[in-house]
Amino acid sequence: MATESPASFDPIELLGECVRRAILAIAPDADADPMISAGKRAELGDFQSNAAMPLAKRLGTNPRELASRIVAELELGDLCEPVTDKDIAGPGFINFRLRARALTTLLARLDSPALGLEPPAQPATVVVDLCGVNLAKQMHVGHLRATVIGDALARTFERLGENVIRQNHVGDWGLPIAMVTEKLRVESGAGRLDLDSLTLDDLDRLYKVAQKECAGQGKALEIVAKFDLGPKIEAELRAQHEEAMEHLAAAKRTLVALQAREPTVYAIWQKLYAITMGACIAACRRLDTRITEAASAGESSYGEELPGIVADLQARGLATESAGALVVRLDSPEDGAIAEPCIIRKSDGGYLYATTDLAAIRRRVQKLGASRVIYTVDARQSLHFRQVFAAARKAGYATRPGASEPSILEHAAFGMVLGEDGRPFKTRSGENVKLSDLLDEAVERALVPVAAKDDERAQSDTEPPLPESERRQIAEAVGIAAIKYADLSSERIKDYVFSFDRMLAFEGNTGPYLLYALVRIRSVFRKAAERGVAADESLPILITEPAEKALALELLRYPGQVRAVASALEPYKLCAYLYSLAGAYSSFYTACHVLNAESDAARNSRLRLCRLTARVLEDGLGVLGLPTVERM
RNA sequence: GCCCCCGUAGCUCAGGGGAUAGAGCAACGGAUUUCUAAUCCGUCGGUCGCAGGUUCGAAUCCUGCCGGGGGUGCCA
Known part of the structure; x- marks a missing residue:
């Protein structure tokens, strides 16, 4: 939804508006998608529009000719260098080069407290179903994914200013x-x-x-x-x-x-609950996820609602008897043409998890007011959720009181965690690996390079080695970040191979690499403070070097990437972005000296770039739920 | 049987109608008097599972196969 906003920092949005106007001038009836993207070939331009080709197809004209007419109509103001026919390439790509002055203006707009992500006027309520522990069972890698991905999605919506309710749907019944x-x-x-x-x-x-x-x-x-x-x-x-x-x-x-609620039995169950939840909340805290006991709504909390749900569905003719069981049929096209009916009551009268999930949808939508409910649950349950969602819509449980459309119900399905042999991640004896053991090992392994690096530094540095406790703290953050990042950095649906060596590598697309990039920026500011230098935010950011420009263009992409995570429910998009930003910063850091810059103006500008990069990195890592460190 | 997901470089993954298919790891070659080299720069590496079709244009859309995984009426 590209609204016309003169204060926008987003070059794609601004450029898109210009191209849209040009297209409308030529073809008033056209559905004028400007199709702006980052330049595919950097030597030709910073951004490109691919709009001419599909439009020419619809209008039955020559795409290059059409591109030429669009170019003639373009009014770019001071946003881009003037565009001529020479900027039309191939079948009709139009290439744009941002003006240096425009780039600094956009950066200044981004450099606001909200970093380009202003909260909505009307926050929506988003429920995220995550974690999903079971009573009397140790947490394992499956819970790791449900917890880490779910929390990252919840944080994303929180960052966008929505009202987020986390729901740990505890298997306690x-x-x-x-x-x-x-x-x-x-x-x-x-x-x-x-x-x-x-x-x-x-x-x-x-x-x-x-x-x-x-x-x-x-x-x-x-x-x-x-x-x-x-x-x-x-x-x-x-x-x-x-x-x-x-x-x-x-x-x-x-x-x-x-x-x-027979007292003796119930007392035992409460003990069971307390022990399991104590361990679960501790693991969630260690994982830096915002999951508390208050965010839990166990299956048992729906127990009393189940007879009413079933009676309601039966009374309205939505549930029918079949071989002694009670089912909701979903095979008609408007229900999604699901062959398998949703069983809501067994022939022995017992209820099933589908019944509980229907009750959960009803509560989340109608009582909590969710306009969107997201289930971070493993992919094997996709049929179950298709059934339950369809049944809930059919029954009206997914529609808020007074709303005309049902709320959005989404299964953010994730794949399995595999061992390095490509089979489900288990111990040699076939047991699930305890989550706490996994975290311990990641931290132990992280401690090795942390300690080695600190020893190395202390030898050539006046500062003494860090105390053991601080080294442990750093290793804890690095290990947790590594594990979480490995879980978040590829498409949810794909299985991924669990490898300590890969996730803890400090090269490549890993958590530690991102932490390191931030550490280097923070270090620049420590050194700056030692020299009594501080960035003057009232002086402009000057973009002259290619590495500065590349970094600036990366920075401007940030808000769009956070929104992309929310719409696709894919945290990996933010991972990929932050990795790319960290890389752009590292290249900048190598190519452009900050504290020993050629001039005071350049030094100040670069300090501002460093500050902005740090803020975006911190913000983004916060959205993902990764801990950061001051040094490593 | 039916349904869903996946198949892209040796490995791990992006790209989901548009330019010469991109990163990282691994391999190889460079870069450090200076802000953390856990870094940076470069080289090497791909009949995008196969075969048809739609299109000016297909890794991308359609159909059919092949391979792998998962699910499938009374567990959660």
Whole structure:
């Protein structure tokens, strides 16, 4: 939505307006998309318009000729160097070169407190569903992605001035939780377990035991019967099966007791909840994500709403009975032509996670007022979300009171984390890797170069080595930034290979590289302060060197890139931008000396460029949720 | 079976109708009296999975295959 804003800093927007006017002068009826982009060939121009080709196609004219007419109509003011037919290239590209004066004007506009991202007059409410831990289970790489990507998206909307509500949809309900609750009840009742000294590791272990105890042998029995493997095996399996069925029955009774808030069972469940959430919130804090217990809305919080949802859907004829279960059919084209119906109640009367998710959509849209709900959940659940979204729209749960259109429901799906062997990231024994172990290892590995670098510096420097505690702090930030950046820097949907070596490399598109770029800028300012030099913000930024120009053009792209993340729900776009900005800064830093610049004016200008770069980097890293350091 | 996603340089990834397909890593060659060389500059490297089609123009859109992954009515 390119609004006409004389104070815009964005050359693409400003140039687009000029070209749009020129096109309208030639073809008043044309849908005049100016198609401005950064110049594909830097030697020909800073920006280009590709508008002539598609327009010529529609008008049935020659594209180069049309480009020539557009050029003749162009009124660029003092934005660009004059454009002539010589700037038309190939089939009809029009190349533009920004005027040096215009560039400094635009930079000055960007250099405002908001960095070109003014909050909207009417903030929208955006709900981000993220993290998604389960009770009694350790967090692992899957939660890492759901947490890190979700928080980065939430931060993006916060930066844009929207009202963001994070929702940690905790898996705290249902039969699996009842199984482990039952297990705890039995074990503590028999005096084999002290509920007050339980750890998450204990719970994780007991969860698996409980799962196993409740797993029937139905499949195996079928096979035995089919192939007639003998009465002895069958008897053995049948005994096992019956035992499992008893465990299962007990778990189901516990589920009922839990849902009725029966005091003994509920107290055990609360313990379970407290231990899991304590560990989860600690991990989220260590990961520098803004996820608090207050931002949690567990599945259990929807429990009481489920019968009402089902009754409502049934009463309105949206849910129908099928083989004893209650389903919402979605196979008509207006529902999205989804072949598989959405099951909202099992034939035994129990509810499913689709039911809970419907209740969650209703609360988020109708009670919290979300105009957009984003689910940062792994890609394997995409069918589930297609179903639930379609069912919610059909039922009107996705529409705010008084609104004519349903809110936007989006599944920000992400791919799997793979080990370096290309298979799902697991320990050698096939277990999930504990998130906390992963973070510890990243930090330990980061400490090695941090310490080595500091030793090296201390040898040729008057300042003594940093204390161990500070080195650890730096390594913590570097390690966390490395892990988070690896998770954020490619398209969400793609699986990615988890490699400490790659993410902690200080070369290339990594978190540490970005941190280092910022460290170098901060160091310039420390040195400047030592010499009693400070940037005078009232004096102009002067762009003369190619490296200065390249840096300036990069800086101007920042606000657009943040918006691009919000519209595509793709944090990697900001990663790529910041990497490119850090690279432009490094090249500038090498080519243009700041403190020993040729003149006071140049030094001041470069200090201002450094300041602006630092502010954009800090802002962008903040949007991604990456910690920064003063030195490394 | 059906549905969804992915396939671009040796490796990790951008680009999603427009110019000679770009980065990083790896390899190789350079750069440090000066602000952090965890850096910078350069070289090398690609029948964009395959085959058709649409188009003045296709890595990009359409169809069909091939390869890999995931999902698929009563787990979450």
